[in-house]
Amino acid sequence: MASQPSPLERKRRAALEEDLERDLHTDHQILNMGPSHPAMHGTVKFLIELDGETVVDLDVQVGYLHRGFEKECESGTWYQAIPYTDRLNYNSAILANIGYCMAVEKLLGIETPERCQWLRVMAGELSRIGDHLTRCGAACLELQAMTPFLYGIEARELCWDLQEILCGARVTSNYVRIGGVKHDLPPEFGAACRENVRRIRQLLADFDKVVTSNRIFVDRLKGTGFLSREHCLAYAVTGPILRAAGVPLDLRKQEPYLTYDQIDFDVPIGEVGDNYDRYLVCVEEMQQSLRIVEQCLVRLESLGPGPVNVDDPRVRWPAKGRVFNHMEELIQQFKAVTEGPRVPAGEAYFAIESANGELGFYLVSDGSAVPYKVRCRPPSLLNTQPISLMLKGAMLADVIPTFDFVNMIGGECDR
Amino acid sequence: MSADAAGGARADHGHPVLARLLAALPDAVRETHVRHGDATAIVDPAELVRVMTCLRDTDGLDFEMLVDLTCVDWLGQEPRFEVVHHLYSVKRNHRVRVKARVPEPLCEIDSVAGVYPSANWMEREVFDLYGVRFRGHPDLRRILLYEGFDGHPLRKDYPKEKRQPLVGPRN
Numbered sequence: 313m314a315s316q317p318s319p320l321e322r323k324r325r326a327a328l329e330e331d332l333e334r335d336l337h338t339d340h341q342i343l344n345m346g347p348s349h350p351a352m353h354g355t356v357k358f359l360i361e362l363d364g365e366t367v368v369d370l371d372v373q374v375g376y377l378h379r380g381f382e383k384e385c386e387s388g389t390w391y392q393a394i395p396y397t398d399r400l401n402y403n404s405a406i407l408a409n410i411g412y413c414m415a416v417e418k419l420l421g422i423e424t425p426e427r428c429q430w431l432r433v434m435a436g437e438l439s440r441i442g443d444h445l446t447r448c449g450a451a452c453l454e455l456q457a458m459t460p461f462l463y464g465i466e467a468r469e470l471c472w473d474l475q476e477i478l479c480g481a482r483v484t485s486n487y488v489r490i491g492g493v494k495h496d497l498p499p500e501f502g503a504a505c506r507e508n509v510r511r512i513r514q515l516l517a518d519f520d521k522v523v524t525s526n527r528i529f530v531d532r533l534k535g536t537g538f539l540s541r542e543h544c545l546a547y548a549v550t551g552p553i554l555r556a557a558g559v560p561l562d563l564r565k566q567e568p569y570l571t572y573d574q575i576d577f578d579v580p581i582g583e584v585g586d587n588y589d590r591y592l593v594c595v596e597e598m599q600q601s602l603r604i605v606e607q608c609l610v611r612l613e614s615l616g617p618g619p620v621n622v623d624d625p626r627v628r629w630p631a632k633g634r635v636f637n638h639m640e641e642l643i644q645q646f647k648a649v650t651e652g653p654r655v656p657a658g659e660a661y662f663a664i665e666s667a668n669g670e671l672g673f674y675l676v677s678d679g680s681a682v683p684y685k686v687r688c689r690p691p692s693l694l695n696t697q698p699i700s701l702m703l704k705g706a707m708l709a710d711v712i713p714t715f716d717f718v719n720m721i722g723g724e725c726d727r
Numbered sequence: 728m729s730a731d732a733a734g735g736a737r738a739d740h741g742h743p744v745l746a747r748l749l750a751a752l753p754d755a756v757r758e759t760h761v762r763h764g765d766a767t768a769i770v771d772p773a774e775l776v777r778v779m780t781c782l783r784d785t786d787g788l789d790f791e792m793l794v795d796l797t798c799v800d801w802l803g804q805e806p807r808f809e810v811v812h813h814l815y816s817v818k819r820n821h822r823v824r825v826k827a828r829v830p831e832p833l834c835e836i837d838s839v840a841g842v843y844p845s846a847n848w849m850e851r852e853v854f855d856l857y858g859v860r861f862r863g864h865p866d867l868r869r870i871l872l873y874e875g876f877d878g879h880p881l882r883k884d885y886p887k888e889k890r891q892p893l894v895g896p897r898n
Binding site: 670 | 764765792797811813856871880
């Protein structure tokens, strides 16, 4: 039989209960997250003001990877900027190559051959799949799910294997040229591509089974990082974040460039605009990109051999065989390499749909062989800007999935 | 300047966006042209905020997004700097470029962050790299470079090899 609590015990319990009911006084705490933090892919610093575990305010500080991309471009030839564009978004280098080269072509008034356009679309979509895989895989890793991360990375390896066959490099591809591409498909590409696409589909299915309806994953993503349609537009957010908020803006459909108008693909959109919608949009976009890659492959095979570079002496380098045996071509090659093409004076803005959104290049030429200005409109920077809006009032733990699906790429954001 | 300017410095060049803008704010636009398919309006810098508000709110223009904002340094010309805005309308699927010149000694222009919040970081970037100041900006400080950086590196008279003083860690 339990004895009655003594008066002293009763007094103590009453004090405890009173203490629990009273609003606990807490001070706001400032937390530095980054610039190097294991859960932040990319070098960026969050200065978070916390009330307990609730985010009161957040200041995003970017710029740690600033390498002076624009300044460097202003001191080389138009050609020498292409390898720098590889290093903007190093997850999808080919897309940045395409964006830059097409902007220069716009200034030059060049139309590339059909075969080149199909090659660019295919290489770009492989790049996009790799980028989305990194985003979804890394998000899983940072939410403590190791296995799906490895599925994602294995699939990304398959994309990179194809890129290696195509252009010899896995990450910084440097594949696209002004007025064309480096070279045509190697003979073994077709079979390898079909096999890898099959395996990527399988890995995506596995990934889907492990993650998409996983209770922990869904709980961490659903209802976090919300950004409304109006805020997306006001902050010029593009790409999967905007589409997850229900705006079907995809420049491949809105302003079809290359051969996208001849390709059958869908633009997935979300409803709510939270992290889970962003995840679903990315996963569906990978499926659509695989469809595009297959269609490109069929078209490239039915097109048969043809030029992959525009026949324009301003930008085209002569064939190597002729350079070694003919004086004229040797001179032409020498001048093309040492001086580079002259681009007529003027300005042009050209944007493509990169994996993160609208990747634009605003080029100004003064008519010389050196760019006067190469402005890269980085989707990462604009998508990172409203992070504080997405996270105000959220829990500290929501910072991680939100940052994952914003997919800020330091190289592109800071240039 | 070139053949297509022959249609008049303030003509609409058959472009519906320029036609609407000229009809709404004829006194604010100084010059227009369409080159490489890009419609461009060069506006009076004092009217920039009015132009931006008009582009956003006028029916038929509906530019919801300020996609890009940057600056060009025309060293040796007067006025020296040119702030360049690129706008896009999701509803209408059209684009326009709006430029305004900023003269050298003051290097100041109105901020459009009040009209388009996306301008906030991009104006900070222009301030950081070109040293152009934006009047009425909510939080004008360096963004890509650090406090203590000497000069503005994208100015044409900034030497590429210039060394910078070492700045210690701050918190």
